[in-house]
Amino acid sequence: MIDALHTIATLARSADLLAIRDTLAPDRVIQDAIAIQQIPAPTFAEGQRASALLERFRQAGLHDVAQDDLFNVFGRLPGSDPTCPALLLSAHTDTVFPSGTDLSTRQDGERVYGPGLGDNSLGVASLLAVLDLLRAHRIQPVADIWFVANSREEGLGDLGGIRAVWNRLRDRLGAAIVIEGMALGRIYHAGIAVRRLRIACRAPGGHSWLHFGQPSAVHGLVQLGAAITAIAPPAEPRTTYNIGLINGGHSVNSLATHAELFLDLRSEDPATLSTLEAQVRRAADNAAQPGLSFTIDVVGDRPAGQIATHHPLVKLAAAALDAIDHPVTYERGSTDANVLLANGLPAVTIGITYGAHAHRLDEYIETVPIAGGIWQLLLLTLSAAGQLHTWGR
Numbered sequence: 061m062i063d064a065l066h067t068i069a070t071l072a073r074s075a076d077l078l079a080i081r082d083t084l085a086p087d088r089v090i091q092d093a094i095a096i097q098q099i100p101a102p103t104f105a106e107g108q109r110a111s112a113l114l115e116r117f118r119q120a121g122l123h124d125v126a127q128d129d130l131f132n133v134f135g136r137l138p139g140s141d142p143t144c145p146a147l148l149l150s151a152h153t154d155t156v157f158p159s160g161t162d163l164s165t166r167q168d169g170e171r172v173y174g175p176g177l178g179d180n181s182l183g184v185a186s187l188l189a190v191l192d193l194l195r196a197h198r199i200q201p202v203a204d205i206w207f208v209a210n211s212r213e214e215g216l217g218d219l220g221g222i223r224a225v226w227n228r229l230r231d232r233l234g235a236a237i238v239i240e241g242m243a244l245g246r247i248y249h250a251g252i253a254v255r256r257l258r259i260a261c262r263a264p265g266g267h268s269w270l271h272f273g274q275p276s277a278v279h280g281l282v283q284l285g286a287a288i289t290a291i292a293p294p295a296e297p298r299t300t301y302n303i304g305l306i307n308g309g310h311s312v313n314s315l316a317t318h319a320e321l322f323l324d325l326r327s328e329d330p331a332t333l334s335t336l337e338a339q340v341r342r343a344a345d346n347a348a349q350p351g352l353s354f355t356i357d358v359v360g361d362r363p364a365g366q367i368a369t370h371h372p373l374v375k376l377a378a379a380a381l382d383a384i385d386h387p388v389t390y391e392r393g394s395t396d397a398n399v400l401l402a403n404g405l406p407a408v409t410i411g412i413t414y415g416a417h418a419h420r421l422d423e424y425i426e427t428v429p430i431a432g433g434i435w436q437l438l439l440l441t442l443s444a445a446g447q448l449h450t451w452g453r
């Protein structure tokens with residue numbers, strides 16, 4: 061930690077960065093975040109937002125600016141040492157809000173409200189802020205920095221965007237920093253394993269009075285749901301489940317022919333997650349009966365992986381927070397970094413400010429911490445780009 065603190069403190073005192081510190085304009089970042097947030101970007105439909113970012117990457121003079129079929133947007137800032145592996149700096153563009161959602165924003169004192177503003181328009185705006193600052197002050201990092209605005213982080217996107225980013229850049233990367241708008245103070249250094257199942261139940265159907273007692277898909281599904289909620293997963297390693305969605309039936313006086321639920325399973329330990337999934341599958345086998353069947357599809361599979369809190373990247377992230385006098389919380393979670401960590405790439409996910417009500421219409425961000433949040437991101441980015449060639453994979 062001493063080394064990392066020294067590295068960050070030296071960088072923060074350098075003439076280049078002191079000049080930047082005086083010009084940090086959080087209002088500009090907030091305006092950018094709102095402009096990005098105003099462009100609808102439901103998961104799988106990020107195209108319009110991607111086009112806007114493609115244009116921004118071009119205007120900033122990045123090299124190798126490109127967009128792939130999944131609406132990932134790429135641009136490279138060349139480093140001074142072409143032999144050095146590159147740093148990936150990424151933020152996801154997609155939101156959980158379907159098209160047609162009212163995206164209006166409002167400011168109330170030190171808060172700005174808007175669906176998707178913190179998660180993750182502010183993250184994307186921070187990516188642009190770092191890019192603009194480096195360009196405006198003609199600061200060249202040691203390693204190449206790949207700026208990436210990626211798709212498909214949320215929900216059923218299943219990290220498909222960052223998977224494609226990894227496949228495209230895997231041979232070039234040495235480390236990654238993933239930006240999440242509202243996670244200031246938290247350093248995600250470990251990705252938990254996540255499995256998502258769609259469990260569908262089918263039955264022949266019939267009349268609620270005439271055919272009472274015959275199988276119903278809704279009855280079968282709620283019985284299975286009861287069996288699932290009776291499972292007691294271990295607290296250590298932390299393991300959870302959630303039935304997040306349930307649909308089915310077609311009329312109040314019909315035996316349902318079809319019903320389904322979506323189940324989210326998570327664990328710090330992949331083997332424990334497999335055990336939990338096996339319990340669920342056994343419960344479905346037990347709930348099946350003549351005329352009543354269950355089918356299970358895996359609709360999400362997020363891999364696990366981690367680096368230690370004493371990894372140099374995590375230490376730099378902690379030292380960057382120390383530079384803004386912010387305490388550190390080490391986190392395990394499910395972010396784009398999961399895919400990178402699972403593939404052995406050192407990666408952290410960090411934040412820019414605080415906020416609340418992510419994935420709700422009344423989501424908001426706090427404006428005051430943003431300047432510090434951008435500063436720690438910039439310190440971490442430049443220090444990581446300067447050191448990552450010594451880390452190995």
Ligand SMILES: [Zn+2]
Pocket residue numbers: 152179180213240
């Ligand atoms: Zn997010």
